[in-house]
Amino acid sequence: MCKYHIVFTPKYRRKIIYNQYRKSVGEILRTLCKYKGVEIIEGHLMPDHVHMLVSIP
Numbered sequence: 001m002c003k004y005h006i007v008f009t010p011k012y013r014r015k016i017i018y019n020q021y022r023k024s025v026g027e028i029l030r031t032l033c034k035y036k037g038v039e040i041i042e043g044h045l046m047p048d049h050v051h052m053l054v055s056i057p
Contacts, residue, residue, distance in 0.1 A: 001055055003041070008050040018047040025050065 010017055017025055022045060033040050033054065042053040 001057060003053065003055050006052045006054060008052075009048065013048040015047045017050065018045060 025045065026043075029043070029050075029052065030040065032038075037057060039055040040052060041055055042051075044051040
């Protein structure tokens, strides 16, 4: 098992992901992780970036 801390930042750190796309981003990331067999241990959506701690078998 490998654990990774991943940080996504939108271009120019625009603060649109927190307001407009919050639900969509969460659903997309959960779907992609489920499809690839990756377990999301922890995730936080900040106004200008996303933190994820994932476990990859």
